[in-house]
Amino acid sequence: MDAAPPNRSPRTAPAAGSLVLDVRDLQTQFFTDAGIVRAVDGVSFSVSAGETLGIVGESGSGKSVTALSLMRLLDEPSRIVGGEIRFQGRDVLAMDAEELRKLRGEGIAMVFQDPMTSLNPVLRIARQLAETMQAHGRFTREQATSRAISLLGRMGITAPERAINSYPHQFSGGMRQRVMLAMGFSNEPALLIADEPTTALDVTIQAQILGLIAELNRDFGAAIILISHALGVIANVCQRVIVMYAGEVVEEGPTEQVLADPRHPYTWALINAVPRIDRHVPDTRRLVTIEGTPPDPLAMPSGCRFAPRCPFRIAQCDQHPALIEVAPGRKARCWVTQAGEPLPPPATARLAAGPPRAAQPSPAQDVTPPLLSVRGLVKHFALPREGFFGKGRYVHAVDGVDLDVMPGETVGLVGESGCGKSTFARLVARIHEPSAGSIRFAGHEIADASASAIRPLRRRMQMVFQDPYASLNPRMTVADILSEPIRFHGLTKTAGETRERVEELLTAVGLNPKMAIRYPHEFSGGQRQRISIARALALKPDFIIADEPISSLDVNIQAQIINLLIDLQEKFQLTYLFIAHDLAVVRHICDRIVVFYLGKVMEIAPAADLFTASLHPYTRYLISAVPIPDADAERRRTRLPLAGEPPSAVDPPSGCRFRTRCPIAQPICAEVTPPLATHRDGHLAACHFPGQF
């Protein structure tokens, strides 16, 4: 992969301008027991040969259903009830089964969101790749296999001859997505649809895959529809973008213009809700969000579907606006912008006039003792032995970590998945037992303390998990979920007191106290995460460990939860250990950031320092991999593509763990483990050549 800015340069598109796909007034509906869900409601767009089109919108807005409709891959109970889909002039909706089969995989190919489930687990990669080519009769088995090998090589898979005989479970998520791309391009389709192809991947791997998609678009000349809920991803790859809301297209235009000057309030809100890694304004931590959720698909508002949440609403919004041209090449579905009114310029975080942070803790560690002090923390997980006589092997999940967290501080933990962030959090919360090392919390040693000795401290230290679905007991009402810890720790005396406390908690996290009688499944993802947060707050803790608390949520909901966390911190003087893979978010809310790699700390620095003057090569790479929702900025910045994936934590590299991927590694890096040394005030890095990359 090269570092060239993705494909906005003119490319050798076959007969540029000729339409590959033309969708008119597409309507797809789900016939459910509760009623008809208009998942896609009158969507029109077109894609020219070799073009890259992005589709954004929050989950449930109809992006995936649109994509599936294009290839007629819908399952019961959904059906296309109206509209027209033309692929290279042919009417897709009129095709019979055999014509459709020929279209799929040859004319249009598709890459799906979850690479872990997209490949058949019991079939070899070779077979799955070759059959795609054989199915369309263009290659014999031998030809298909040799072409599969060269395609895998093209997709950046090392030793493709060997890889092709593997089974999917032997591959990481990133590699599987490369296989899916190889599959998609194997018949040189005129159009590739990629539905959230990088959502399940790490930022570094995401950057690799997006770069690859842009390159393939250039080399194969295939038009691409890239679906994503992340504006940064779209800005990175797509020339044109359509924004979907509640089953409709609400805005369409060239990516740069839409992101710089949105013409629909929903787009405007989306852009504002994302913290930007390249434009951080000190002392403004709250994000501009639009409250509320998308309309109930069973009861759509008759006027503008965004009206209930729209800050620019006018009287006319009772009527349903049409999608019409508001500027050359740009369309929007909004009465206000159609009348020529401008929306305020989106300036991330700048508009958010949150109160400046009161207690900015200084790194002067000698004044106040740290709330949490970790020294030499180690956790090794034993692997199952191979056979009876295999030798015991260990995953070095956390391998000697030192860290202090001051009261009132927000410390961020970043790094690729599998590098020990969650294990570290669970060690600190003593969900796992450390293999070695010391953990002092509020002056007490808890690394080897018994469960009963920890119990009083548990009250002060709580965890919030990534998956709000899995962490709430589905058979308990919210009231039960929240009152359980309160009663267990005897915080209240009477049932009435407990009830009051539950109501207080729900109000604190922005939920209606009347919802206490409901069960978790009656809430949306964002609301469930609020409930998890309320549960964590139930015992009035002073320290909260949040493990990817917003990763499974939509952009706008993410912003709401971030704001909630910030408010709660100010209200209750909380200290946070915040784990996330989204560096922009971490930068936005954290005072200090810790960079993890293969169980070790690579760098610790105040947030501002880390992003402006990082010392460790790995940190540089991580920052560079974050997509920026600004086409202009994306084009101007130089990208550092971090190749490969972290090596196995079973046999980590000797010396510096990063050396196998480090471009400036020297012989000494393999021999001597670089110590985590202070280079500036409060800025530590573990590298023999800090800042030289």
Add this chain to the structure above:
Amino acid sequence: MLRYVLSRLGLAIVMALLSTLVIFLIANTVPGDPVLSQLGDLAASNKEFVAEWRAKWGLDLPLWQRYLIFLQQLAHGDLGISISSQRPVLQDIRDFAPATLELASIAFLLSIVVGIPLGILAAVRRDSWIDHTARLISLIGVSSPTFWLAFIMLAVFYGGLQIAPGPGRLDTIALPPHAVTGLYLIDSALAGDWDAFRDAGAHLILPSIVLAAATLGLITRTTRASMLESMQQDYVRVARAKGLREVRIVVGHVLPNALIPVVTLGGLAYANLLTGAVLTETIFSWPGLGRYTFRSAVSLDFPAIMGITLVVAMVYLLINLAIDISYALLDPRVVR
């Protein structure tokens, strides 16, 4: 793969040893005095006679010694002498086992050859008449009591229509083919005796249908459910998006995944057929292990019971081994 098979084999051997111990202990601690049941009241009241009898069968030694002797004998293929038949237990089992093996295997083949395709069709044509028929067949199979089904079968096809032969492995006047395996179908084919082959085959039809019924129902339902579950998976949608033909998707992508749970069920069902045919064998006068077991049990014939239990345990262990190995063949994720 080899390493996996070896480690499973090792485990099976350990389990086999353990099971000999368990079987020995159970057999020697069950209530019921064999003296009484074997000797009758008169002889049992004679103390000397009883002591002599106990010594003869080793019943007077301490438990652990008896276990060691038991193991030693086992190593020589000696399962002891049946108290009631006064013949080596191994020989008894050898005489009775082929009839059961033949019946159970035919029943098993019947249930997979019919059940799996039926389950596949039912899943692929969900809610069509095929699905409903399959549901009806498996419902009848699973829910009809064996004796009832056997009675109906005999009444209709043997008594009423007279198109099926009656009980037994062969016609009463026919001679069994020269014994090589003890399986009449194979022995008669080897001997080129096609009349005997037809006769043995015809006699197998009704009992194997009766025996297979429940298994067939179970396998059909499991195959259908497992197919439906696999058809929901993302990779099926991917396969469709690749432009594969429906038949290829079902046979090439869905089935290999769907068969994994069916293999476990099928293996265990086969073991059940081999060891649990008492009722069917009794009704069809089938001279198999089931009837031998029954006879030995009522007469508290310890050596015979131990021998049979041991055989049953080994059958289960072997089949489990076979399940484990086919699992590894079907699912690459099993072998690390």
